[in-house]
Amino acid sequence: MYPLRARVARWTLVHRKAALAVFGLLTLFFAAGLPRVQLKTIFSDLLPQDDPFVQVYKDHPGFGSPLTIMTMIRRKNGDIFNDETLGKVWDYTRAIDRAPAVDHEQILSVTTEKARYAEATPEGIDMRPLMGDHPPATPDEIAGFRAHIDEAPNVRQFLISRDNRSALVLATFIERKLDYGQVFDFVEQLADRTADAQHEIYVAGMPILIGTVYRYEHQMVAISAVTVGVIVLALVFYMRSVVGVLTPILTSATAAIWAFGFVGWLGISIEPLLMVVPLLLTARSFSHSVQFTERYFEVYPEVADRRRAAELTMSVMMVPSVLGIMTDILGIVVVVAAPIPAMVRHAIFCGMWAVWLIPTGCVLISLLLASLPPPRNLHRFKDRKVSAGRPGILVRLLGGIAALVTGKRARVTTALALAGSAAAVYVASQIQIGNPVEGTNLLRYDSEFNTAVRAINGSFPGVNTLEIVLEAKDQDAPIATSQHQDTVFTELALQRALEAGDHPPRASLSFADYLMEANRLFSGGDPRWAPLDPRERSVQAAAVGAMMGSSAKSFSHILDPGMQNSTVSLWYKDNKQETVDGALQAARAAVDQVGADHPDFRVRLGTGTIALQEAVNRVIARYQWVVIGGVNLFIFLLCAGAYRSFTAGAMLLVPVNLANEGLLAAMHMLGVGLDVNSLIVAAIGVGVGIDYGIYLLSRICEELQQRHGTADARWSAALGGALRTTGRAILFTATIMIMAILPWYLMSGLKFVADMGLLLIAIMAINMVLSLIVLPLLVWWIRPAFAEKHNSETTTLINNSIKEEFVC
Amino acid sequence: MKTIRYDRGYSRRKFLGDAARGVLSCGVLMPLAKAIAATGDVSKAYPEELLSIEAYTKGRIKTGDIIDASNVEVVKDLLEPVRFEQIRTMGRKLKVVKTTTDVMRLSPWEYIEATLSNSGKAGFDARGNVVNKADGKPWIGGNPFPDPKSGLELFAAQTMSWGRHDASFYAVNMYTTEVASGDVKFSYSGGWAEMSPIGRVSMDPKPYWPGHEDKLRYQSIFFLTPQNYRGTSFLNVWDYDASTFPALYGYVPEFRRIRQFPAEQRFEPLLPGLTLFLSDAWGAGDPLYTWGNYKIVGRGPFLAGLSESWNAAHPNWEHTTHGGPKGQTFWDATVELVPETIIVEAEPVKFPRAPVSKKRVWFDARNQAMVGMVTFDRNGQPYRSFDGAYSLYDNGSQKFMDGQHPYWSWAHVTASDIQTGSVSRLEQVRQVENTHFSGANNPQIYDKYLTQLALMRLGLK
Numbered sequence A: 001m002y003p004l005r006a007r008v009a010r011w012t013l014v015h016r017k018a019a020l021a022v023f024g025l026l027t028l029f030f031a032a033g034l035p036r037v038q039l040k041t042i043f044s045d046l047l048p049q050d051d052p053f054v055q056v057y058k059d060h061p062g063f064g065s066p067l068t069i070m071t072m073i074r075r076k077n078g079d080i081f082n083d084e085t086l087g088k089v090w091d092y093t094r095a096i097d098r099a100p101a102v103d104h105e106q107i108l109s110v111t112t113e114k115a116r117y118a119e120a121t122p123e124g125i126d127m128r129p130l131m132g133d134h135p136p137a138t139p140d141e142i143a144g145f146r147a148h149i150d151e152a153p154n155v156r157q158f159l160i161s162r163d164n165r166s167a168l169v170l171a172t173f174i175e176r177k178l179d180y181g182q183v184f185d186f187v188e189q190l191a192d193r194t195a196d197a198q199h200e201i202y203v204a205g206m207p208i209l210i211g212t213v214y215r216y217e218h219q220m221v222a223i224s225a226v227t228v229g230v231i232v233l234a235l236v237f238y239m240r241s242v243v244g245v246l247t248p249i250l251t252s253a254t255a256a257i258w259a260f261g262f263v264g265w266l267g268i269s270i271e272p273l274l275m276v277v278p279l280l281l282t283a284r285s286f287s288h289s290v291q292f293t294e295r296y297f298e299v300y301p302e303v304a305d306r307r308r309a310a311e312l313t314m315s316v317m318m319v320p321s322v323l324g325i326m327t328d329i330l331g332i333v334v335v336v337a338a339p340i341p342a343m344v345r346h347a348i349f350c351g352m353w354a355v356w357l358i359p360t361g362c363v364l365i366s367l368l369l370a371s372l373p374p375p376r377n378l379h380r381f382k383d384r385k386v387s388a389g390r391p392g393i394l395v396r397l398l399g400g401i402a403a404l405v406t407g408k409r410a411r412v413t414t415a416l417a418l419a420g421s422a423a424a425v426y427v428a429s430q431i432q433i434g435n436p437v438e439g440t441n442l443l444r445y446d447s448e449f450n451t452a453v454r455a456i457n458g459s460f461p462g463v464n465t466l467e468i469v470l471e472a473k474d475q476d477a478p479i480a481t482s483q484h485q486d487t488v489f490t491e492l493a494l495q496r497a498l499e500a501g502d503h504p505p506r507a508s509l510s511f512a513d514y515l516m517e518a519n520r521l522f523s524g525g526d527p528r529w530a531p532l533d534p535r536e537r538s539v540q541a542a543a544v545g546a547m548m549g550s551s552a553k554s555f556s557h558i559l560d561p562g563m564q565n566s567t568v569s570l571w572y573k574d575n576k577q578e579t580v581d582g583a584l585q586a587a588r589a590a591v592d593q594v595g596a597d598h599p600d601f602r603v604r605l606g607t608g609t610i611a612l613q614e615a616v617n618r619v620i621a622r623y624q625w626v627v628i629g630g631v632n633l634f635i636f637l638l639c640a641g642a643y644r645s646f647t648a649g650a651m652l653l654v655p656v657n658l659a660n661e662g663l664l665a666a667m668h669m670l671g672v673g674l675d676v677n678s679l680i681v682a683a684i685g686v687g688v689g690i691d692y693g694i695y696l697l698s699r700i701c702e703e704l705q706q707r708h709g710t711a712d713a714r715w716s717a718a719l720g721g722a723l724r725t726t727g728r729a730i731l732f733t734a735t736i737m738i739m740a741i742l743p744w745y746l747m748s749g750l751k752f753v754a755d756m757g758l759l760l761i762a763i764m765a766i767n768m769v770l771s772l773i774v775l776p777l778l779v780w781w782i783r784p785a786f787a788e789k790h791n792s793e794t795t796t797l798i799n800n801s802i803k804e805e806f807v808c
Numbered sequence B: 001m002k003t004i005r006y007d008r009g010y011s012r013r014k015f016l017g018d019a020a021r022g023v024l025s026c027g028v029l030m031p032l033a034k035a036i037a038a039t040g041d042v043s044k045a046y047p048e049e050l051l052s053i054e055a056y057t058k059g060r061i062k063t064g065d066i067i068d069a070s071n072v073e074v075v076k077d078l079l080e081p082v083r084f085e086q087i088r089t090m091g092r093k094l095k096v097v098k099t100t101t102d103v104m105r106l107s108p109w110e111y112i113e114a115t116l117s118n119s120g121k122a123g124f125d126a127r128g129n130v131v132n133k134a135d136g137k138p139w140i141g142g143n144p145f146p147d148p149k150s151g152l153e154l155f156a157a158q159t160m161s162w163g164r165h166d167a168s169f170y171a172v173n174m175y176t177t178e179v180a181s182g183d184v185k186f187s188y189s190g191g192w193a194e195m196s197p198i199g200r201v202s203m204d205p206k207p208y209w210p211g212h213e214d215k216l217r218y219q220s221i222f223f224l225t226p227q228n229y230r231g232t233s234f235l236n237v238w239d240y241d242a243s244t245f246p247a248l249y250g251y252v253p254e255f256r257r258i259r260q261f262p263a264e265q266r267f268e269p270l271l272p273g274l275t276l277f278l279s280d281a282w283g284a285g286d287p288l289y290t291w292g293n294y295k296i297v298g299r300g301p302f303l304a305g306l307s308e309s310w311n312a313a314h315p316n317w318e319h320t321t322h323g324g325p326k327g328q329t330f331w332d333a334t335v336e337l338v339p340e341t342i343i344v345e346a347e348p349v350k351f352p353r354a355p356v357s358k359k360r361v362w363f364d365a366r367n368q369a370m371v372g373m374v375t376f377d378r379n380g381q382p383y384r385s386f387d388g389a390y391s392l393y394d395n396g397s398q399k400f401m402d403g404q405h406p407y408w409s410w411a412h413v414t415a416s417d418i419q420t421g422s423v424s425r426l427e428q429v430r431q432v433e434n435t436h437f438s439g440a441n442n443p444q445i446y447d448k449y450l451t452q453l454a455l456m457r458l459g460l461k
Helices: A004-014 A016-032 A050-061 A085-097 A137-149 A153-158 A181-196 A208-241 A242-266 A277-305 A306-337 A340-371 A377-388 A392-406 A407-428 A448-459 A487-498 A511-522 A536-547 A577-594 A608-641 A648-670 A676-706 A712-745 A753-781 A791-807 B008-021 B034-040 B072-078 B082-090 B109-117 B151-160 B280-283 B445-449 B452-461
Strands: A068-075 A102-108 A118-123 A123-129 A168-173 A197-202 A465-472 A505-510 A566-573 A603-605 B095-096 B120-122 B131-134 B167-177 B184-195 B215-225 B233-239 B247-252 B257-261 B292-306 B333-347 B358-365 B370-377 B382-392 B408-417 B422-430
Touching: A004 A016, A004 A306, A004 A340, A016 A242, A016 A340, A050 A465, A050 A603, A050 A608, A068 A085, A068 A208, A085 A102, A085 A137, A085 A168, A153 A511, A168 B422, A197 A448, A197 A676, A208 A242, A208 A277, A208 A448, A208 A505, A208 A712, A242 A277, A277 A306, A277 A340, A277 A676, A277 A712, A277 A753, A306 A340, A306 A608, A306 A676, A340 A676, A340 A712, A392 A465, A392 A712, A392 A753, A392 B034, A407 A648, A407 A753, A407 B034, A407 B445, A465 A487, A465 A577, A465 A608, A487 A505, A487 A511, A487 A536, A487 A566, A487 A577, A487 A603, A487 B184, A511 A536, A511 A753, A511 B008, A511 B257, A536 B215, A536 B233, A536 B247, A577 A608, A603 A608, A608 A648, A608 B120, A648 A676, A648 A753, A676 A753, A712 B247, B008 B292, B072 B082, B072 B292, B082 B233, B082 B382, B095 B215, B109 B120, B131 B333, B151 B333, B151 B358, B167 B445, B184 B445, B215 B445, B215 B452, B233 B452, B257 B452, B280 B370, B292 B370, B333 B370, B333 B382, B445 B452
Parallel strands: A123 B257, B095 B333
Antiparallel strands: A068 A168, A068 A197, A102 A168, A118 A123, A465 A566, A465 A603, A505 A566, B120 B131, B167 B184, B167 B422, B184 B215, B215 B233, B233 B247, B247 B257, B292 B333, B333 B358, B358 B370, B370 B382, B382 B408, B408 B422
16 A cells, blocks of 8 residues: 555646646736735835734824934034035935925024024014024124024024034924835935035935835845746756756745745735845745756666656655645744734745745646756766765765764764753853844944944934823813923923933923923013913913914924824934843932822833833743744654654754754853844754754654664764765755845845844854754664654655556 | 897907906906996996896806706806816706995995095005005005006905905804715814904904904814814914914813914815815915915806895795705806906915916906916826805895894805815805804903913813
8 A cells, every 4th residue: 555645646646637727827926916025125014013012102103203214413523513514404304305206394503493592682582583574694693693502492402412513304204104114215315415525414314214224125135036036957967957947936936936926915014124024934945946957867767767766755855845835834934923013914925935846846846847857967866866875075074073963973973962952052041132233233333334333323312212191181182281280290200200200311301391492482571481380271271372372283292183192202312222221220210209100190111212222122022932842842842743752852952942042142242132033043054954864864764774783883884874864855955945045145235134144144053064964873872663664665765666667 | 130249259359358468457348446436236337248247148048046966067167177076976056146236245344435436546565565555564454455557466465465454253064974875074163263453444443453463363163063072172373473273272172282284284174074275265375475476367157146045034044055966066056147257376485385277366357356266286186166045135025233233144056076076065154162152353252262261261161
């Protein structure tokens, strides 16, 4: 009785035309979904949705100025109080008003009418713009302007740097019309035009960050092309036959069309920042196809019939292929445990891509091989197989490894492996969570964006904010909750508590500050009139005074559009972990002090870059081990089922987990912390890395079943044989994978992508080495019983089939 | 076969031909001014296709029909870009009513009489101010340029008299709807007062108020609700000199202090949440020469609200709404086919920081009233619009009188920012609280609403 896989293989190959037609139709169906595919980075979807900070952010996305571009115009020598620099600030402010999708009511600099000073006149309080109808040009005008600046404290703090060398221009954009790429191009050109020998321009803000990432995403298309080109070249070099090259390309391309078409039909956007993973899958598909094709080329000369050779190849390769792909799927899919929408979409896209590798990599490839003419140079493959027994460099190396993991040397190797493992686990346990970068971890340290963020942070309160939100209980309160006495005085209390605490912010701002300013101005301008009278009527009057003659949008950084919810913004000098910890500790204490629950509103901590960074750190801490544990459990069950042995499952997991520990230890020693990248890499590292172990273990079983003699001799010969043959396959697979990922590390301008590429290369390499050393050691010492039984019927099947063909 | 002599193409060719020759002669079949002088009716000046929506659209839209997203393409040429986009994408609707041909229903009676009697007497002095040519003094009343020959004349008349009464008080409700949710997020009520000390045709003394001849207008706005805005007010005092910025004062009762705002601050709303700049008011919210390069850029028919906009069915004249996620974004409004509008563009020459590059205003050729305005941002993209509805407060069975004649005024206004999607609605109501009543030519208006003392008094109530 033939096993099921043999019957499936036979049936498929007998109905070859029908099967090819089905594949053709399915490919057409998925291809029709391709125009719907969207490559899109949704930044908020990179955040863990169940985190309280992220929920505050989701409820109040406008706080923290996510749609604002800030431009710092810095005079290289001297201060800004000269006609040339002030003229540049004026011109830049006017020019950015022409940016696409800019909200014309939300442009702010010292040149706009919103930047005002107040004078007491006989007719009342006269509010005037700091700058007249033109930038000050004469010494008198400049001196007058400078004098007015000192009468406008908020301008002094937020629009002109402490050293008087920089001025800030803020422009906010309309979200529904915002094309980040367009805005980025516009502002980049404007900044280039404005910069000269005397002036530096620094541009930051979320729209610029997103625009930068989008620009690099175009670069990713080029890197993908390079990657595919490199793999195809390697394939041509390795296979040197049309069928050998064409088959992996066709199967991999089909899987790719299915994968993209599937998400196109689902309407799910693809996260370009994680595109390295699909490319890894492409490499995986190529490598698998190559091994499949090679096996076919080995079988074909024996049976001299394409259909029969394909059937036999499919039959024998099905189990290890499906098992290997299933582990990949699990490694990719298990990251959905982390409540990060981008990861969930990524898992669906890449997980299904991996699923499509099963029909394309097992069935379609067999159909293609059975249909395409066989190569003429089959002797190469035969010679290559024969040469596996010759002592080439690679074989000598693998033979050397075999010597280290068997016999007496195995004790020394084991001791060293144990010591190394203990050290790796210990060092890995010291790793810090979080990878703070001033600016964004998506880009390199010396990128224009991060440079701009550092420059702006150096001169102004900056971009590292923590927002404490005062959320109205009644979103339709007739008198806006933000203007209630309790709300305003709670804001003041929070600011006082935090500014007097152990970790004071470098600046703070709330609606209460504007009210105090209105109080001061309406009372004649003397700062002694700034404090608010704690009566409901007085507070509301100050609110009216502050807002009359102004758009509500002028306050959108501290009030929501309906003016019910408000925020206390706190600026911190950096986003290093100790700063984040200190800020949050102080904020929690301040919230406790003022009370989180008030009759009309609740105080919610918090949003802003500080809180969101903490949220990401927390999700990594929470899910790092859930993800690793999950992938271990699933793969253990899968492998245990496939080998019908728990021992097999446990043995296979040891090297991959050690590889993970090794990676973490290396990261810690390099001063790199755990982040979202490492979470993904760890899961994929286990899922993809375990393939090596499966290849090797299956081959050890095959080799063992063909050996005779004493136990030591059999196991030693089996390990040696497996290492010399499948060891080569592992080296080939690892090489293909590393070649696929290397361009991402070398070429990507996005640090996030480059880092992920580097981590993947590292874990693939570590996995490969440990699979070749640790797994054979385990086999040598444990000598598992399943090795005597596993796949024996397949081996028998092939041998019998080949014999039958010869007889015929 | 019947030959239609004055088909749609004829009118279009006439408008284009006149424009090409630089001629501004209102009327298609005969000069409009002659038709009005002869009969007080515009029918003889225009062919049927400019007096009937059925004829214009060849029956695809009829009087009584609703213009909505399904049929707005048919009348795209009759709408400015903002209303067209709102109908197409935001659920705005307009009901079509019959075209008004009787000019006496298109402005206050006294204003029309003064316009006719003072026709030809107006000119510009050396500073460009509109004066009575006979003595060089300020204008004496009515529309100074009823047969306009330039964009400047149209704007001069519009800036001269906004509400076309010597004095007006409008009890007003104002709403702003949140774009995404469709909820009304800002709701104010209060009053708007304006009074002309020159060119008076109803109120004594006429035509000038002695001692105030150097002023063009006193205008104030105050708020009663929500409670925290109660008594908050603004006062604009306009110099007669058309190049001088008005003084703008603000008052918050609690502070008991008048605050003076930057005179050129015309591109900010008075209160947060309103999509209405001072500059937008009546399409001519700024002094005449703070804008410039006035030029006529087109003529043609248009859809605008000029009749049947008074909601006498509601005791306080309040209007109903539709559109947006909650049906609260736009007024239920009527429009009629205006046979001829004159489209004028102007640029904000004295506003170096203006966020707009130009405005385009549609004037009804029958009465030179502003019937639509769109401003464009500095990239030339449509930015804001101001479209209102006028009405004679006489629906056949009910009347609201202004002296001897039915009251004529605006009924509601829609101010939009098409870029952000924000929409503010203003409506004239009969009264706010039991104290402030809409009406015209009340001699007490100055003392009650238009002085700094008045502002302070309003804050006490």
